[in-house]
Amino acid sequence: MNQSALLLVDLQALFTAPNSPARLAGWPAAKIGCLQLLATARKLGRPVLWTRHVHPPNDRDSAIEHFFGRLITSQDPLSEIGPDCRPEQDEPVIEKARHSAFWNTDLQERLRNQGVDTLVIAGVQTALCVLATAADANSRDIVPVVVADACAAKRIEEHDAAVTALASGLAHVTDTAEIVTAWNNQNHPALARIESQKEHT
Secondary structure (H helix, E strand, O other): OOOEEEEEEOOEHHHHOOOOOOOOOOHHHHHHHHHHHHHHHHHHOOOEEEEEEOOOHHHOOOHHHHHHOOOOOOOOHHHOEOOOOOOOOOOOEEEEOOOOOOOOOOHHHHHHHOOOOEEEEEEEOHHHHHHHHHHHHHHOOOEEEEEEEEEEOOOHHHHHHHHHHHHHHHOEEEOHHHHHHHHHOOOOHHHHHHHHHHHOO
């Protein structure tokens, strides 16, 4: 992971704030991993990027509204990132209106400009935006690494099913401890395994 970046997906108040009606039950556990990944990436100077899921007015009657019935707009206080994790001033926040963070955004260009070929992904929700972003990264030849214990979904069954699907060939699936150790030690077996698998894909 010499050219890796951390992507924190949709850590918005809608999903994380205690008073939100849509707060994810798995967030308190996933928050621990997200904070550890964030602290390590910042300490080591790894690129950190964030996503914020918001919809423009012309998304009315879209397929995504069909499934969820409600669109979150940029004016909604619950659309803001926080309260548990917040970006620093030099960490870009990519606004997206679909599940994949690559759809109609400049994420791929940002990663290419920084020489990033491996994307460490954490956040919410595992079965939706995390999975879609990882699958899209895969199709763009950016190696996705999903940190399972730093992701959360509405229900544990959804989280587990998504992790199983991701591990079937869409992404490398690992945990926070392994990523933190690999970032701190470039000779760690996790790095060697990912680099070896990259050569054979």
